[in-house]
Amino acid sequence: MIDQGSHNSHRVGKESGAKVGVGRIIAVVMLSCCIFLTLTGPAFAASITFSTALPVTKGQGIVRVQWKVLEFGEDSSSLERDLTVRVVPVVGVWGLTRRLALFGIAPLFDKNLGLTTPLGRRTRSVSGLGDVTLLARYTAYQRDAPGKTLRIAPFLGVDVPTGEDNASDALGRLPQPLQLGSGAWDYNLGTIVTRQTLDWQIDASLSYKFNTVANDFEFGDEARFDFSYQKRLRPREIGRGVPAFLYGVLESNLIWQDRHEIGGSTDPDSGGVIWYLAPGIQHVRRRVVLEGAVQIPLLQNLHGAALETDFIATLSLRANF
């Protein structure tokens, strides 16, 4: 029974048909959640897949709307799984002081998991608001010079369990990772370093997320190292005024996630290490940033059985007011 599998499959291992599938489903969706987190960092100035330490003016607001498609496939099992996660994270940023910025991230999910069951091909779907993330970032160190800056900014955040965490369909309760929300209050902290000049920018971020238990399920903690390099391609020479900049972007996301725990037991089909490389492009104007990137997994060393990522496409629009 798939609806029971979210609690049992990790004990069954790989040899038992449907339950193995459920374990994989969990791993797959966990991976998608992991990727979602990778992509929804409150970026507002330069990097696409995570935050930067650049300033948000006191009293200034920034809204960022992203559109992401996460595709997983090439399932070698008899379940022939096919997972598509579409996410629209809406990010709001407000400069409370010149050093302290507050972020709110509200993700709208549409998850569709196709799989072959003894009853035939089925799709398990869910859509709606996920868990909202609240985050505070403080610029602790700042060294400015004409046309360049260096910033170091630690941040603290919490995931508020606003998403539905007990949804079910005709096949029963959805596995916990397929739910819109975790049901748990999760916490993260980290530090972002940004070096920006008129010609290029580098961002590096180290962060850790502490996940807690809800519904007898605890997502594995997560550590990540993100890196981004942006190079101005246009204009080659900066003229008068504030010309629009076109950046070529290359980003890297290295993510380690611990195994989940279900009912106090470790889920062997969860966690692992993923490394993405993401070429992208950005068009930056005074009030608007348009950007896009494709994340390609270079390394997926996941525990147990899991679908691997094909690609992740991101389009994003930012505006300040």
Next chain:
Amino acid sequence: MMVRISQKTAALLVLFIFVSVVPTSAQVESATVVVEGMACPFCAFGVEKRLKKVAGVGTIEVNMAQSSAALTASAGDSIDVAGIPAAIRKAGFTPGTIEATAVGTISLEDSERPLLMVDGTDQELLLVNLSAEIWQQAAGLGAAGKRVRVRGPLHLHPDEPAGLEVVRLEAVD
């Protein structure tokens, strides 16, 4: 139909028109500030937004290549130059050199501390780093009570008149 206007009314009318068309020059007419740390167009908007709140500022032109913002006073106003550094800091950047152009009269009450009494405000700018040639020119214009336009870098100090390095000095007609 002819309208009869008394001589007194006509005189007042002429005076009114004359007063209306006499240009009212801005006192701190313009200022250019270097914004250290500003390195992308998206950041420029926050700087502009903050600088617009500085009293007397009419227009702002950010120059990314120079990392600077040029402020021009709105008609009849004087830019509150003391508010510029705070505005830059609130935008999350570091204020660099500020160069200003101010109009006023030179006071030589203290011959060692020539002051520019900025027109229409209680603002005083201490004229500093005067070359011998400019000092002579300033003394002449000050003694004659003529209005002058002075341009140069500003040095802001709390509880003291701002210092204005005189790079250029000219009489205002």
